[in-house]
Amino acid sequence: MKKIACLALSLAATLMGYSQNADSVLLKNVSDEIMLHGTCYENLRVLTKTIGHRLSGSPEADKAVEWGRKAMTAAGAENVWLQPVDVPVWRRGAESLKLQLDGKEFVTVSMLSLGNTDGTGGKMLEREVICVPDMDAFAALPAEKVKDKIIFFNYSFRQDIINTFEGYGDAVKYRWMAVNKAADRGAAAVIIRSVSTGADDAPHTGTSHYTDTTRHIPAVAIGNTSATKLAAACSNHTVKAQLISDCGMNGTKRSYNVIGEIKGTEEPNEIIVVGGHLDSWDVGEGAQDDGAGCVQSIEVLRSIKALGIRPKHTIRAVLFMNEENGTKGGNAYADSSKKANEQPIFAMESDAGGFTPRGVGLEMPLEPKQKIRRWAPLFMPYGVYDFMQEESGTDIGPMRKLNVPLAGLLPDSQRYFDLHHSRNDVFEAVSHRELKLGAWTMAAMVLLVDKYF
Amino acid sequence: MKKIACLALSLAATLMGYSQNADSVLLKNVSDEIMLHGTCYENLRVLTKTIGHRLSGSPEADKAVEWGRKAMTAAGAENVWLQPVDVPVWRRGAESLKLQLDGKEFVTVSMLSLGNTDGTGGKMLEREVICVPDMDAFAALPAEKVKDKIIFFNYSFRQDIINTFEGYGDAVKYRWMAVNKAADRGAAAVIIRSVSTGADDAPHTGTSHYTDTTRHIPAVAIGNTSATKLAAACSNHTVKAQLISDCGMNGTKRSYNVIGEIKGTEEPNEIIVVGGHLDSWDVGEGAQDDGAGCVQSIEVLRSIKALGIRPKHTIRAVLFMNEENGTKGGNAYADSSKKANEQPIFAMESDAGGFTPRGVGLEMPLEPKQKIRRWAPLFMPYGVYDFMQEESGTDIGPMRKLNVPLAGLLPDSQRYFDLHHSRNDVFEAVSHRELKLGAWTMAAMVLLVDKYF
Structure with missing residues (x-):
């Protein structure tokens, strides 16, 4: 009996070894296909350089939808369609911020209004600036230091946290909530230090949020260099700001998720989804956030088709619309x-x-x-070693209610928040090899899931 | 007895746990110091933006030596000195390459002569170009296709190899040896496709090498885009090239390694060395190669001093001169x-x-x-996981004969050979957080070696 068990074990080990070897050959073929013939980098160039940024509801977003449809078709997707999504429309308008950094002259400072906020209606708002390092210090301010003042939340992205997504989680509440805290106490407007790791003065935008009861006061971000200067000025003398902005919500508009797929040969109704989001903020080119995710998702389909692989399950790439300021695309996809x-x-x-x-x-x-963690040795030769985190993604989040196992690509995080939501998020900040290796990681996951799930 | 053994084991485990915990606290302190107060990025800015590139023997290399001395002192090194190194001097001179890409017109192509080669003496060399994909194809060429021709070695950096240092090892022989192979068979000059992963047309220089018996024919590199065009042209029609270059060796010159140290409290004559090389090629700014290694090595000293840590052994940072085209600094250090x-x-x-x-x-x-591999869990929270490779470095290589354990920082390799030895290796290509994390890795290694070696 022991001998039979031993034989069985040895057979199992051999078969597992064979299987691992077959998988590693498959993944190497996919890697060669993507690293040598991948079109994701060129796709990203076309998206970012011929269309550029593409906020939900903008003419550029419409063009991006059409680009996505064509790119999916060119990649060899068997079915390509547009899934209707009604998106909120926010427009920036003209804006400027001047600060009395020396206590006298007003100097223009680079700034961006926060997404989904209202502006000054194009009029100049001139008020004293009160600087606080964080929420606690703000809560401790006496009423007269808040009422009708412009509150400057000078909270820094914590550079001591190694995974910048954790640092982002810590700092982003100032972008998301500070405006409510300030409005509720009668402030006139809010300035935040950008949620940015950048060693520069680039302002970073991103969604802010009025609760139902919040007065809609303006909220803007300034870059790290200006924030440091403003804080120093505030500690030396009274500083006034002149803010002009004309942003605001402007109804909703019909837009689309772009979807392409390779039909499964055995279980066509069982679907493996890969995706990124097609919309971006209205500055820069939305290259890392998230043109990259879109072209990588398309590359998953392209490489599978190019290698003649016939998946058992349907493999679907989804370019979600409106991740940045509404998640309407993610919701529409899960609902549909x-x-x-x-x-x-x-x-x-x-x-x-x-x-x-x-x-x-x-x-x-x-x-x-x-099950997935047991595949880790297959990924190690590609430098992909971390299967211990729990992150997935905003657009696939609504699929939680369908009990779908969710996963998220975890790229190196050190440069991301230098660029994120800023004018520096451009094609030139993307490395063709890094982009392709990410696409490979997604394709590898998809093919192993197709085989073993 | 078993109980005592168990108790001893449990005690050992507790002590090891304590020790690991103390180490992890130490390394977190070092990380905070470097990520929040590190000066390596600013040091790199000064080196690259006020001095720029700095080939051995150039006036810029002299300035870099002086910069290094000051930066070491500012970092708090207890002893700082210059170690004499006699370096070869190679100068580039004016150069240009024109190719008949359409078979008729000569068009100027971006190019760089390879380091340590001789040029055309400033005269125009006009010859037919013969294109070969690799050494084997060259060996198979009939004599009349080589004699007095310009041989174009169109060997591509293998983008399918994930670790680009392996790809470099494969491709660099064309930069190093092709000129000998061609000269020995009577060729007039050599053009190589740059040893580059870049999706662009930047030419990359780097050392080439004449054997004692090689005729000193010119050798130049062109960028990937031009190489692809030239290969296509050669397969369609006869292509002539017009090469003018004026490079060559120009004797030797006295230069220096820059050395700074913190004296050990218990074993001052036992030395832990960290280093990078101060010289660079004469294009770009030598930011990633290897300004980064220099400022990281200085940061090791600075962070240890700033935290008031008193090492048992002497910690020494060495900025080596002449890694690029002679390794004279590495040899001088080991000899001394x-x-x-x-x-x-x-x-x-x-x-x-x-x-x-x-x-x-x-x-x-x-x-x-x-012993070092057992430290891996201490590095994992910083994303440093790979202790399985055998790489160290060129400048510390001569210490092999002193039986010194050698180590090399292994950064992500995907972008390096896009920039290496090209005009694109500039300060802007360096991320402040990535640079600092590398410095932390070196400091962490040094402190653990100081404690446990």
Whole structure:
């Protein structure tokens, strides 16, 4: 009996060895296909250089939808369609900020209004600036230091936190909530230090949020260099600001998720989703955030088709609309998937930049998580080693209610928040090899899920 | 007895746990110091933007020596000195390359002569170009296709190899040896496709090498885009090239390694070395190669001093001169160390770029290697996971004969050979956080070696 068990074990080990070897050959073929013939970098060039940034509801977003449809078709997707999404429309308008940094002259400072906020209606708002390092210091301010003042939240992105996504989670509440705290106490406007790791003066935008009861006061971000100067000025003398902005919500508009797929040969109704988001903020070119995720998702389809692989399950790439200021695309996709009685079995998003991949975040029950972690040796030769985090992605988040195992590409995070939501997020900040390695990581995950899920 | 053994084991485990915990606190303090107060990025800005590139023997190299001395002193090094090194002097001179890409018109193509080669003496050399994909194809060429022709070695950097340093090892022989092969068969000159992963047309220089018997024919590199065009042209019609160059060796010159140290409290004659190289090629700014390694090595000293840590062994930072085209500084350091009867116990080099660190290469016997590998859990929270490679560095290589355990910082390799030895290796290509994390990795290694070696 022992001998038979031993034989069985040895056979199992051999078969597992064979299987691992077959998988590693498959993944090497995919890697060669993407590294040598991948079109994702050229796709990203076209998206960023011929269209540029593409905020939901903008003419550029319309062009990006058309670009996506064509790129999916060129990649060899068998079905390509547009899924309607009604998106909120926010427009920036003309804006400027002048500060009395020396206590006398007003000097123009580079700034960006925060997304989804209202501006000054194009009129000049001139008020004293009160500087606070954080929320606690703001709460401790006496009423007269808040009422009708411009509150400057000078909270710095914590450079001591190694994973910048953790630092982002810490700092982003100032972009998201400070405006409410200030408005509720009668402030006239808010300036925040940008949620940025940048060693520069680039302002970074991003969504802010009025609660139902918040007065809609303006909220803007300034770059790190200006923030340091403003804080120094405030500690030396009274500083006034002159803010002009004309931003605001402007209804909703019909837009689309762009979807392409390769039909599964055995379980076509069981769907593996890869995606990124097609919209971007209205500055820079939305290259790392998230043109990268879009072209990587398309590359997954292209490489599978180019290699003649016939997946058992349907592999679907989704370019989500409106991640940045509404998540309407993510919601529309999950709702539609539920309505159609589809069975999504796995979803993976790339929305953390097109930098060198280091891992895959796994937001799912223990059983599929452990299954995936056993694949780690297959990824190690590609420098992808981290399967211990729980991140997935904003656009696939609504699929949580469908009990889908969710995953997120985890690229190197060191440069991302230098660029994110700023004018510096351009094509030139993307490395062709890093982008392709991320696409490979997604393709590899998809093919292993197709085989073993 | 078993109980006592268990107790002893448990005690050992507790002590090890305590020790690991103390180490992890120490390394976090170092990380905070470097990430929040590190001066390496600003040091790199000054080196690259006020001096720029600095080939051995150039006036800029002299200025860099003086910069290094000051930067070491500012970092708090207790002893700072210049170690004499006689370096070869190579000068580029005016140069140009024109190609008949359409078979008729000569068009100017971006090019760089290879380092240490001789040029055309400033005269125009006009010859037919013969294109070969690799050494084997060259060997198979009939004599009349080589004699007095310009041989174009169109060998591509293999983008399918994930670790680009392996790809470099494969491709660099064309830069190093092709000129000999061609000269020995009577060719007039050599053009190579740059040893570059770049998706662009930047030519990359770097050392080439005449054997003692080689005729000194010119050798130049062109960028990837031009190489692809030239190969296409050669397959369509006869192509002539017009090459003018005026480069050549110009004797030797006295230069220096820059050395700074913190004296050990218990074993001052046992020395832990960290280093990078101060010279660079004569294009770009030598930012990633290897300004990064220099400022990181200085940062090791600075952070240790700033934290008031008193190392048992002497910690020494060395900015080596002449890595690029002679390794005279590395040899001078090892020779001097031997002469002075110093006992170097560990040496670590950073000369693979200032990108996010992923590991530490270990070129040493099994025993110290295994000791270091047991530290891996301390590095994991910083994304430094790879202790399996055997790389160290060119400048510390001569210490091999002193039986010193050698180590090399292993940064992410994806972008390095886009920039290496080209005009694109500038300060802007360096991320302040990536640079600092690399410095932390070196400081962490140094402090653990100081404690446990």
